[in-house]
Structure formats: structure tokens, C-alpha cells
Amino acid sequence: xxxxxxxxxxxxxxxxxxxxxxxxxxxxxxxxxxxxxxxxxxxxxxxxxxxxxxxxxxxxxxxxxxxxxxxxxxxxxxxxxxxxxxxxxxxxxxxxxxxxxxxxxxxxxxxxxxxxxxxxxxxxxxxxxxxxxxxxxxxxxxxxxxxxxxxxxxxxxxxxxxxxxxxxxxxxxxxxxxxxxxxxxxxxxxxxxxxxxxxxxxxxxxxxxxxxxxxxxxxxxxxxxxxxxxxxxxxxxxxxxxxxxxxxxxxxxxxxxxxxxxxxxxxxxxxxxxxxxxxxxxxxxxxxxxxxxxxxxxxxxxxxxxxxxxxxxxxxxxxxxxxxxxxxxxxxxxxxxxxxxxxxxxxxxxxxxx
Amino acid sequence: xxxxxxxxxxxxxxxxxxxxxxxxxxxxxxxxxxxxxxxxxxxxxxxxxxxxxxxxxxxxxxxxxxxxxxxxxxxxxxxxxxxxxxxxxxxxxxxxxxxxxxxxxxxxxxxxxxxxxxxxxxxxxxxxxxxxxxxxxxxxxxxxxxxxxxxxxxxxxxxxxxxxxxxxxxxxxxxxxxxxxxxxxxxxxxxxxxxxxxxxxxxxxxxxxxxxxxxxxxxxxxxxxxxxxxx
Numbered sequence: 001x002x003x004x005x006x007x008x009x010x011x012x013x014x015x016x017x018x019x020x021x022x023x024x025x026x027x028x029x030x031x032x033x034x035x036x037x038x039x040x041x042x043x044x045x046x047x048x049x050x051x052x053x054x055x056x057x058x059x060x061x062x063x064x065x066x067x068x069x070x071x072x073x074x075x076x077x078x079x080x081x082x083x084x085x086x087x088x089x090x091x092x093x094x095x096x097x098x099x100x101x102x103x104x105x106x107x108x109x110x111x112x113x114x115x116x117x118x119x120x121x122x123x124x125x126x127x128x129x130x131x132x133x134x135x136x137x138x139x140x141x142x143x144x145x146x147x148x149x150x151x152x153x154x155x156x157x158x159x160x161x162x163x164x165x166x167x168x169x170x171x172x173x174x175x176x177x178x179x180x181x182x183x184x185x186x187x188x189x190x191x192x193x194x195x196x197x198x199x200x201x202x203x204x205x206x207x208x209x210x211x212x213x214x215x216x217x218x219x220x221x222x223x224x225x226x227x228x229x230x231x232x233x234x235x236x237x238x239x240x241x242x243x244x245x246x247x248x249x250x251x252x253x254x255x256x257x258x259x260x261x262x263x264x265x266x267x268x269x270x271x272x273x274x275x276x277x278x279x280x281x282x283x284x285x286x287x288x289x290x291x292x293x294x295x296x297x298x299x300x301x302x303x304x305x306x307x308x309x310x311x312x313x314x315x316x317x318x319x320x321x322x323x324x325x326x327x328x329x330x331x332x333x334x335x336x337x338x339x340x341x342x343x344x345x346x347x348x349x350x351x352x353x354x
Numbered sequence: 355x356x357x358x359x360x361x362x363x364x365x366x367x368x369x370x371x372x373x374x375x376x377x378x379x380x381x382x383x384x385x386x387x388x389x390x391x392x393x394x395x396x397x398x399x400x401x402x403x404x405x406x407x408x409x410x411x412x413x414x415x416x417x418x419x420x421x422x423x424x425x426x427x428x429x430x431x432x433x434x435x436x437x438x439x440x441x442x443x444x445x446x447x448x449x450x451x452x453x454x455x456x457x458x459x460x461x462x463x464x465x466x467x468x469x470x471x472x473x474x475x476x477x478x479x480x481x482x483x484x485x486x487x488x489x490x491x492x493x494x495x496x497x498x499x500x501x502x503x504x505x506x507x508x509x510x511x512x513x514x515x516x517x518x519x520x521x522x523x524x525x526x527x528x529x530x531x532x533x534x535x536x537x538x539x540x541x542x543x544x545x546x547x548x549x550x551x552x553x554x555x556x557x558x559x560x561x562x563x564x565x566x567x568x569x570x571x572x573x574x575x576x577x578x579x580x581x582x583x584x585x
Contacts (some may be wrong), residue, residue, distance in 0.1 A: 089495055
């Protein structure tokens with residue numbers, strides 16, 4: 001667990017943030033310039049806050065009152081940067097082993113080669129960073145940070161330089177790393193879609209201050225107000241390839257069967273599914289004679305609305321976020337607990353490698 | 355011919371010692387200028403670069419005052435060794451070091467500036483202290499520029515004349531370097547002997563600058579290939 005209360009006064013920018021994060025994946029998100037990366041720098045020790053405190057798992061890392069300051073190299077906090085920040089003169093193996101080498105033998109809880117295996121990097125160990133794809137680089141960066149057996153992993157926009165297909169894959173790796181290594185993570189992003197997909201809790205920052213701390217989906221409207229990329233909210237879900245016909249492939253997402261365009265993939269293959277919140281039609285009664293291949297039955301579990309937009313969360317065995325207008329919401333008379341139908345075309349669903 | 359060899363040897367010795375001084379000092383100053391924010395940074399930059407703008411004779415004169423009986427360096431060395439450094443090969447090495455320092459600092463600054471500071475931050479976060487980070491990340495990434503800068507400083511030290519002749523004189527066998535020997539020979543009208551040493555200077559200069567340019571070309575090629583974001 002990490003708790004902090006940091007203030008930073010700079011000419012161009014000031015920050016005043018406090019919080020207490022558990023051992024899950026906590027997201028920090030907000031628009032550019034909200035102070036997300038600066039907060040991470042304060043936690044990692046790259047920036048010394050003007051005042052306040054930072055404490056990780058009971059150890060004080062910074063306290064202006066007590067004059068405590070632990071240097072970044074002694075904090076046991078791993079960081080994964082936006083473009084990986086891999087060492088260009090070292091091969092993948094040496095990159096991953098870089099921090100691990102500095103550990104006392106007793107502190108080497110994780111084996112670098114096993115981590116590499118887990119992240120699918122075993123065949124790349126001899127390569128230089130310049131010979132890797134964007135997704136591979138991020139996996140090496142994650143492996144490099146993990147190998148130091150950190151008490152906390154910070155991820156600073158780790159997907160920002162990747163395309164959509166790679167994003168789902170890395171998100172998936174992060175979730176697996178979290179459960180496999182019981183690694184607490186703080187995940188910084190300006191994308192609410194990623195945050196909802198990966199985190200159990202989220203902090204919304206705006207202009208150096210906390211605007212909200214809640215379940216990620218509960219921050220959707222706040223994100224819209226803060227100017228996040230909520231306009232394009234996308235449900236990002238894990239799935240497994242099911243049956244295929246010539247034109248359609250089914251993907252099992254949670255307990256739900258989704259029809260997608262034909263995928264060139266094998267039965268049982270793990271995938272990541274993405275579906276825009278504005279691509280889903282909400283119906284109060286069962287629709288008939290539709291061309292759309294997906295009609296799912298579910299229960300409305302949450303509704304967040306303000307004057308311009310409404311997000312509902314519908315549980316069909318798997319939670320989907322659906323965006324609709326205030327007008328549609330009142331006309332349909334939908335409320336929490338109501339049975340509804342989700343309708344979307346198979347072509348609205350994107351399927352990526354996990 | 356024999357005296358030619360000993361003159362070249364003494365010149366090399368002086369230039370090597372000068373380089374041994376400018377290498378760590380230049381690295382430290384370049385690191386301060388590139389990576390640190392502090393009061394007086396501008397003044398330090400101007401002070402270190404000053405030898406580029408001054409006549410070398412002025413530097414020699416200032417140095418002579420510093421190492422002479424009235425300067426504090428002179429007084430310290432007099433109480434320790436019973437003599438000042440003036441008109442010794444060590445004074446010649448000092449003069450060469452001061453004159454070549456700006457070139458070394460400039461080259462090293464460019465080399466350090468080419469290393470992404472985020473890599474250093476990443477190394478710190480992975481458990482490497484500042485010294486280890488410098489040795490395992492910064493230096494290996496900057497080494498071509500560093501070697502090129504040291505080489506440039508070395509040839510500048512080798513060709514130093516104005517400051518050297520003021521502070522160390524032109525004493526055959528003790529402080530007479532290649533440039534001061536050429537000067538003596540020209541003054542005496544011994545043109546063949548002057549040309550011999552001039553030729554040695556030219557050859558050394560061409561070799562050193564050739565390696566210098568080759569290193570810098572290599573370093574720009576390697577940094578380009580490592581900075582590609584996504585392929």
C-alpha cells in the first residue's frame with residue numbers, strides 16, 4: 001500500500017494531491033497537464049516535492065516534516081515509461097537484468113529469464129531495442145522493472161505510443177503480471193477506456209488536484225468534463241475464440257457469446273475485444289428482425305448522466321458501458337435494475353491478439 | 355634527427371599529461387553545464403570558454419603570474435619542492451591543458467547532450483546510483499563523442515605555442531616542444547630542420563582529426579538507429 005500527501009510549487013505548475021492506494025491496480029488519469037506524470041515523479045523520487053510525505057508499505061520514503069528523503073535508486077519502485085526508455089546499447093537480456101544485478105542475492109525474488117518467458121520475450125533476448133516492435137519494447141520495459149522485485153510498479157502512459165492492436169495485448173499482459181506476481185500498480189493514462197479495462201480504482205486529476213477517486217467507470221462523466229478522450233470510450237474486454245463460419249467468428253467474453261466478423265484465428269485462442277460505447281444500441285424490449293448479429297440480455301447496473309451525455313453500465317454476464325443521449329434515456333424510461341437488450345453489429349467489434 | 359625524436363617525445367608527454375587533466379575536469383564541467391541547473395552556470399560557461407577568445411600569450415602570462423614566486427601556486431610549490439613550476443615541462447602541460455579545455459568541454463557537452471536524460475532517470479529507478487548510472491549508461495552512450503573530444507584536446511595541446519613559450523620558455527631538452535623548436539629553427543634560418551618538424555605536426559594533426567571525424571560520424575549513425583520509436 002502506498003500513501004502520500006504531496007505539494008509541489010513551481011512557477012508554471014502547482015500540485016496538491018493526497019491519496020492512499022491498495023495493492024490492486026489503481027489508475028491515475030486526467031487530461032494532459034493535470035499532473036499525472038508529475039505525481040509519479042514525486043512517488044518515484046525523480047522530483048522532490050516542496051512539502052508532504054510519501055510512504056510505501058509502511059516505509060517512509062519522503063517526509064518534509066521529518067526531513068526524510070530516500071533516493072530513487074533505494075525506493076524499490078519500478079517505472080515503465082511511455083516509449084520504454086530501454087537502454088539502446090544493451091540487448092534485451094542485459095536490459096532486463098540491469099536492475100536485477102544491483103540486488104542483494106536475498107532480494108532477487110524473481111528470475112529475469114522466467115519473467116522474460118512470462119512476457120513472451122525468450123526469443124528476443126539477443127536483440128537490441130532498435131530491433132524490436134513498439135509492443136515488444138513495452139514488454140521488455142515491464143520485464144526490466146519487474147526483475148528488480150519492486151514493491152510497486154508505476155506505469156506512465158505505457159500504451160501511448162502503440163497502435164490499437166498492441167494496446168489490448170499489453171493491457172492483457174499487465175493484468176496477468178498483476179495477478180501472477182501480486183504486483184501493486186499505479187497506471188497513468190489519459191484514456192478512460194484503458195483505465196476502465198485495467199484498474200479497480202481510479203483517481204481523476206485536474207490541474208494538479210484530485211477531482212475524484214472511485215471505481216473507474218464512475219468517473220466517466222468527470223472524465224468527459226475534464227476533457228479526457230471519453231468521446232471515444234471503448235469497451236476493452238478479454239475473450240476466447242469460439243466457433244467460426246465462413247463469415248462470422250464467435251468470441252466468448254466472460255460468459256457471453258459475441259459474433260464478430262470472420263477472424264483468422266484458432267478455436268480457444270485468447271484475444272482482446274474492443275467495442276465502442278457509442279456503437280451499442282440499448283433496447284427496452286426484445287428487438288425483432290434485425291440485421292445486427294448481437295442481441296444480449298442484461299440488467300442496468302449503473303447510470304451516470306448530466307445534461308449532455310449519459311453512460312450506462314449494463315451487466316450481461318460481463319459489464320458493458322453504453323453511451324446514449326439524455327433524450328433517449330428519458331424516452332425509454334430506463335433505470336437501474338431494469339432488464340434491457342444490447343444490440344450491436346458484428347462489424348463494430350474489433351478483435352486483437354491477446 | 356636524435357634531437358627531433360626527443361623534441362617529439364617531450365611534446366607527446368606534455369600533451370598526454372594535459373589530456374589526463376582535461377579529461378576528468380572537462381567531463382565534470384560538461385556534466386555540470388548539460389545536466390545541472392545552478393547559480394553561476396552562465397559564468398562558469400564563459401570562464402571555461404575564455405581561452406578560446408584570448409590570445410594564448412595572455413593565458414601564458416596569467417599562468418606565469420600564478421605559478422611564479424608571487425602567485426599562490428608558486429608559493430605552495432616553492433614551500434613543497436623548493437622551486438616554482440615556471441619554465442618546467444609541467445608548466446607547459448598546464449598551459450596546454452588550459453588552452454585545450456574549452457574544446458574538450460564543448461565536445462563532451464555535445465556528447466552528453468546526445469544522451470536522453472530519461473535513460474539516466476530510468477537507471478536510477480532500477481537501483482543504480484549516480485556514479486553507476488554515469489559509468490553504465492551515460493558514458494557508454496557518449497563514448498565516441500568523449501573519445502573524439504579527448505583526441506581534439508590532445509592535438510590542441512600538441513600544437514600549443516603562445517601560452518607555453520611564456521610560462522615554460524623554450525629550453526632545449528627541458529621545455530622545447532615541436533612548435534617552439536620550429537619557431538627556433540625558423541628564426542635561425544634552418545628551414546630544412548623546421549620543415550621536418552612541421553611535417554611531423556601535419557601528419558599527427560591529420561591522423562587525429564581523421565579519427566575524430568570518423569568517431570563523430572559513427573556516433574551520429576548509431577544514435578539515429580537507436581532512437582526510432584516504432585518500426
